[in-house]
Amino acid sequence: METKKTRYSDEELQEFKEIILEKLEKAKRDYELLKADVTNTDGNDVADTSPTFKILEEGASTLGKEEAGRLAQRQQKFIQHLQAALVRIENKTYGICRATGQLIPKERLRAVPHATLGIDQKNTK
Secondary structure (H helix, E strand, O other): OOOOOOOOOHHHHHHHHHHHHHHHHHHHHHHHHHHHHHHOOOOOOHHHHOHHHHHHHHHHOOOOHHHHHHHHHHHHHHHHHHHHHHHHHHOOOOOEOOOOOOEOOHHHHHHOOOOOOOHHHHHHO
């Protein structure tokens, strides 16, 4: 008889940790760019010449400062969710649905690494 897994193995947790750290790094970069867009008024900043900024600038130039501010807030919240997921990895509680106590499928966690609900529970909320 196969026993049902109650948590992910340390190796699996390490895989998720790497995914989260990668997403966290990108999210922080995006947040800094959005924040700079909100606070940059003269437009003669050195960041204007960086290739990353150029890509975002095309889209960001059509954003108002208010919109960029909202996006920066959402990005900051996303960063907090990712950081909380890292804490759950350290506590070895990562990937456990907070509604059912069952493991959240790996596919869902790879797509939404900060998820705390299985897809069925998410859809009923």
